[in-house]
Amino acid sequence: MVVFDLYNYWVFILLMMIGLYTVIASPNLVKKIIGLSVLQTAIFLFLISLSKVSGGTVPITGPSAELYSNPLPHALVLTAIVVSVSTMAVALAIIINIKLTYGTIEDDEIRKTEGH
Amino acid sequence: MIDNQLPALIVATPLAASLLMPIFRSAEKPWVLSLLTTWAVFGMTVLLLLQLSDRSQSPDGRAVISYAIGNWMIPWGIELRIDRLNGFVLLVIAMISAIVTFYARLSVAQAVPQHRIPFFYSVWLLFITGLLGVAVSGDIFNVYVMIEISALASYTLVAMGQHENPKALLGSINYLVLGTIGASFFLIGVGYLYSVTGTLNMADLAERLKPLHGNRALITAFAFILVGLSVKMALFPLHGWLPDAHGYAPPIVSALLSGVAIKVAAYVMIRLVFSLLGMEFSFSILPTGPVIWVLSSLAIVIGSYTAIQQTSLKRLLAYSSVAQIGYIAMGLSLANENGLTGSLVHVFNHALMKSGLFLVAGIVSYRLGAADLELMAGLGRKMPFTMSALVAGGLGLIGVPLTSGFVSKWYLVSGAIDRGAMPLALVILLGSILAVMYIWKVLEIVYFRPSLDSARAVTEAPWSLVLPAWILIGASLYFGVDASLPSGLAEHAARFLLEQS
Amino acid sequence: MKDRLIIRVVTKITTPFILVFGFYVITHGELSPGGGFQGGVLLAAAFILYGLVFGLDELEPILPRRVSDSLAAIGVLLYAGLGLVGIFTGYRFLDYRSLGLAGSESAEVWGMALAEYGVGITVTAVMITIFREVAQAKRREH
Numbered sequence: 001m002v003v004f005d006l007y008n009y010w011v012f013i014l015l016m017m018i019g020l021y022t023v024i025a026s027p028n029l030v031k032k033i034i035g036l037s038v039l040q041t042a043i044f045l046f047l048i049s050l051s052k053v054s055g056g057t058v059p060i061t062g063p064s065a066e067l068y069s070n071p072l073p074h075a076l077v078l079t080a081i082v083v084s085v086s087t088m089a090v091a092l093a094i095i096i097n098i099k100l101t102y103g104t105i106e107d108d109e110i111r112k113t114e115g116h
Numbered sequence: 117m118i119d120n121q122l123p124a125l126i127v128a129t130p131l132a133a134s135l136l137m138p139i140f141r142s143a144e145k146p147w148v149l150s151l152l153t154t155w156a157v158f159g160m161t162v163l164l165l166l167q168l169s170d171r172s173q174s175p176d177g178r179a180v181i182s183y184a185i186g187n188w189m190i191p192w193g194i195e196l197r198i199d200r201l202n203g204f205v206l207l208v209i210a211m212i213s214a215i216v217t218f219y220a221r222l223s224v225a226q227a228v229p230q231h232r233i234p235f236f237y238s239v240w241l242l243f244i245t246g247l248l249g250v251a252v253s254g255d256i257f258n259v260y261v262m263i264e265i266s267a268l269a270s271y272t273l274v275a276m277g278q279h280e281n282p283k284a285l286l287g288s289i290n291y292l293v294l295g296t297i298g299a300s301f302f303l304i305g306v307g308y309l310y311s312v313t314g315t316l317n318m319a320d321l322a323e324r325l326k327p328l329h330g331n332r333a334l335i336t337a338f339a340f341i342l343v344g345l346s347v348k349m350a351l352f353p354l355h356g357w358l359p360d361a362h363g364y365a366p367p368i369v370s371a372l373l374s375g376v377a378i379k380v381a382a383y384v385m386i387r388l389v390f391s392l393l394g395m396e397f398s399f400s401i402l403p404t405g406p407v408i409w410v411l412s413s414l415a416i417v418i419g420s421y422t423a424i425q426q427t428s429l430k431r432l433l434a435y436s437s438v439a440q441i442g443y444i445a446m447g448l449s450l451a452n453e454n455g456l457t458g459s460l461v462h463v464f465n466h467a468l469m470k471s472g473l474f475l476v477a478g479i480v481s482y483r484l485g486a487a488d489l490e491l492m493a494g495l496g497r498k499m500p501f502t503m504s505a506l507v508a509g510g511l512g513l514i515g516v517p518l519t520s521g522f523v524s525k526w527y528l529v530s531g532a533i534d535r536g537a538m539p540l541a542l543v544i545l546l547g548s549i550l551a552v553m554y555i556w557k558v559l560e561i562v563y564f565r566p567s568l569d570s571a572r573a574v575t576e577a578p579w580s581l582v583l584p585a586w587i588l589i590g591a592s593l594y595f596g597v598d599a600s601l602p603s604g605l606a607e608h609a610a611r612f613l614l615e616q617s
Numbered sequence: 618m619k620d621r622l623i624i625r626v627v628t629k630i631t632t633p634f635i636l637v638f639g640f641y642v643i644t645h646g647e648l649s650p651g652g653g654f655q656g657g658v659l660l661a662a663a664f665i666l667y668g669l670v671f672g673l674d675e676l677e678p679i680l681p682r683r684v685s686d687s688l689a690a691i692g693v694l695l696y697a698g699l700g701l702v703g704i705f706t707g708y709r710f711l712d713y714r715s716l717g718l719a720g721s722e723s724a725e726v727w728g729m730a731l732a733e734y735g736v737g738i739t740v741t742a743v744m745i746t747i748f749r750e751v752a753q754a755k756r757r758e759h
Contacts, residue, residue: 124704128697128700136694137690138689138690183709186709
């Protein structure tokens with residue numbers, strides 16, 4: 001069935017939703033960042049799955065292959081992985097500062113302290 | 117010799133300067149280097165715009181400057197592409213960064229611990245690099261990378277406000293989470309666009325997307341990119357991060373964020389809707405027009421209304437930014453020449469006014485320690501120059517004739533009337549009335565109340581802080597009286613966009 | 618973890634292999650999976666492993682803080698410098714013909730190698746800096 005042929009898109013959407021749900025529903029700041037990371041990994045999966053050519057091998061020039069997969073999305077994903085790692089690094093630095101300032105990284109406790 | 121290298125130099129110069137910052141130990145030299153860099157970038161931008169207008173005068177010339185990085189052939193390599201719209205946005209970015217960096221010396225020395233100042237300026241220049249890169253780039257994935265560079269730098273810069281108010285950290289982490297989700301949606305959209313066309317170059321995409329208008333993947337791509345850019349642009353209802361982030365950040369950071377960064381996201385949306393996908397797709401096939409009419413009207417009304425209730429000057433200005441982005445989005449959705457001109461002129465004018473106003477808030481912070489409205493009672497008599505800048509900027513936000521705000525609102529109302537959308541014109545006027553209310557609230561506190569005992573020793577701020585604020589506000593007044601420069605540039609850009617799509 | 622004999626010995630034995638593998642991944646980036654970012658992370662992993670097992674104070678004389686901070690900037694300056702050489706010699710930004718080497722093959726090989734090493738150095742230094750900052754957060758003033 002067509003639906004099962006497109007399984008890569010289903011996996012991408014499932015992972016993306018898990019990531020978004022984690023971001024929205026966790027009170028813990030570090031878990032939110034993990035959810036963000038899952039969301040971004042789902043996007044990388046989507047981009048790489050676009051690059052597969054049926055019958056093609058890995059996009060690295062070698063002696064025996066004739067048909068290669070598309071190397072461009074791989075380059076996009078490498079760049080996006082770097083962006084994702086940098087984002088997580090900045091997020092963790094801010095969370096450490098929050099912990100030092102407020103003593104907690106749970107969203108509801110911070111709200112109680114600040115009286116939001 | 118470097119004449120035809122300007123597009124790459126504009127982005128490479130602040131990048132290289134940012135990397136040289138960690139050498140310095142003192143607080144003066146990083147500021148001097150940043151100032152030289154931003155002024156050099158401004159000079160290069162002006163040269164680039166002159167080149168662009170020369171090229172459009174020549175008989176066969178289209179007003180486009182194209183630069184291939186690494187000399188790889190254009191649809192396959194990354195292209196830097198300057199046209200009328202780009203050049204206008206570049207001018208706004210370069211101009212505002214140059215003036216705000218001049219202001220930065222005293223403001224940063226007070227807000228940031230001494231040993232962190234070189235790193236602050238390093239991240240500041242990276243922020244400016246990212247914004248310039250978005251404006252200059254002709255490849256949509258390069259736009260994503262540059263958006264993320266500027267966003268990461270801005271998350272760090274917003275968090276530097278923690279020394280004045282620890283809530284800046286919460287504002288920053290919230291901004292980070294929402295901004296990253298927005299950028300991720302943008303990336304999903306780029307992925308879908310690539311899967312449908314096989315290219316990432318924006319000019320090439322525009323060509324290849326023309327026969328594909330009914331394609332469901334394309335509609336998905338459009339939706340994802342639009343949502344992602346709305347988060348970055350703080351268009352209602354995705355504006356939730358903006359009041360905290362812009363309200364608690366150091367004043368120069370808020371000036372550049374509110375004045376420039378959200379406008380750059382609006383530029384990318386204009387580029388997407390008009391150049392990449394064309395008016396026929398965006399407005400006839402999809403209901404983009406009515407959706408953005410509703411959202412921008414809500415942004416204007418709710419943003420201005422919430423601004424009235426704020427007790428901190430910076431949060432008030434932040435909510436006002438939400439409303440002003442509503443104006444810009446409304447101009448985009450009107451999709452006629454007046455509407456689009458109004459949108460672009462407002463990008464220019466609001467950048468001047470809002471940056472100037474945030475610099476004024478920074479002066480208040482510098483003297484009083486915080487920019488709360490109660491603390492500002494009676495400040496009009498003690499700090500006459502600063503507060504008169506506040507008045508002039510506020511009048512511009514309202515749209516009083518002789519200020520530049522009036523020029524942009526005029527174009528927007530004309531655009532709404534051209535469309536026959538009278539409710540939108542009424543919303544624009546309602547926004548002005550609400551702006552009168554929140555500006556009057558500030559003026560009443562500043563001029564008509566007795567000053568607080570705690571503020572007895574407050575005098576006028578140092579000229580190196582007041583002068584940049586007055587340059588920006590004065591420019592907004594000048595362009596209100598003689599609007600030929602921004603209106604001329606904006607009209608050319610709008611006409612170019614409408615012809616092209 | 619200093620008192621665990623097995624971890625100490627295995628760390629000391631495997632660290633040179635990790636370093637060599639990291640350099641291999643950076644250098645072979647154009648021919649096999651790898652490149653500057655991946656190789657940089659591997660190189661950093663060797664230093665971080667040492668720091669985890671023997672303590673940050675032991676890591677300090679091996680790679681002082683100032684050195685890793687400056688290396689982060691130097692790596693990107695190498696990459697940006699490569700691009701700027703392209704601008705100032707009249708070619709394009711990041712145009713490898715500007716390196717003045719005979720033959721476009723050789724120019725591309727050297728250009729890419731320089732770029733990858735620049736990225737590798739920066740990524741190594743940044744990863745080690747992140748590790749250090751996160752590990753020392755308690756002692757930091759803010």
